[in-house]
Amino acid sequence: SEVTISCIGCGVEIQTEEKEGIGYAPPSSLEKDQIICQRCFRLKHYNEVQDVALTDDDFLKILNGLGQVDALIVKVVDIVDFNGSFLNGLHRFVGNNPVLLIGNKSDVLPKSVKPNKLINWMKYEAKQHGLKPIDVLLCSAEKGHHIKEALASIEKQRNGKDVYIVGCTNVGKSTFINRVIKEVTGEQDVITTSQFPGTTLDMIEIPLDDGQAIIDTPGIINRDQMAHVINKKDLKQVIPRKEMKPKIFQLNEEQTLFIGGLARFDYLSGGRKSFTCYVSNELEIHRTKLEKADDLYARHKGELLSPPRAEDAESFPELVRHEFMIKEEKMDIVYSGLGWITINEKGAKVAAYAPKGVSVLIRKSLI
């Protein structure tokens, strides 16, 4: 018969199979009298939070819980993966609680991107998804840029209430929270965990001066993220980690670009034009003739066109085609989680291909 063991820290059921999952403890720890899950272990010993993945059921419980608290909701998204990390539908669960939107990873943006243009685009996109944030800002949790500003905005908008931080996995929520812990508590050992109402999930609480707290919720998995179709080993290469260096291509009609084997861009018609790619500096871009593109992909996915690596090439999702007619100059075709291609002049017909589930959209250039 199965015996369930609970974490002495948060009470969650201990499991030893899924390293990224909630309640994970290494198998060796089962021999101890008191078992603590990896998340509580890290919190206890390093004042450091770790992201845990959620099941859909727990996710729904959290979302429902957010409607029952009276708080400020801080939603963290990845600015390079805005649509993939947006958690569409969250606003339906937060009730009347205000939402503050933070775009993380601003350090990967080329210097030429105008922050205000990006913020305006985020506001516009949020509105398209039915969300009207009370404030939108950018930060880099990793570099520590604009963390103070983010906290000042949180302080201003929370009106003496608790603050819940939500976001999907990979947006940098843990990195952000760890910054906040340092900023708010000065690294003292004051952080506690508590259970989210109606769930067995532990939340991390960072106390604030007025008796309220900043509460970190577990990261939510969104399967439609580029990060989930890529082998973990390739993520460092695929997800932009440094300032993206623009790569300019002069293309003739009926030429194709492959971004590794992850995405494809067909220039269909409009005469010779220039295109600027903004993706991870570690990804190779291959140019070929449109007529050869299908064959090249079929034969060289996983080798010349990688990532995906050879062992993943078979199971890699098919590329889905999205066609766009570019009527204005300086438009971006955005591959969520990967980056974007700026079409510098108007009058181009293009097709963008991304792995099934990964969104492709068009916007006015941020530059």
Ligand code: GDP
């Ligand atoms: P979580 O799943 O949302 O908790 O995300 P993590 O905090 O674990 O971060 C996911 C990945 O994004 C890690 O590889 C981080 O190093 C990276 N990351 C987090 N914040 C930033 C940031 O501000 N800039 C950059 N370039 N990378 C970041």
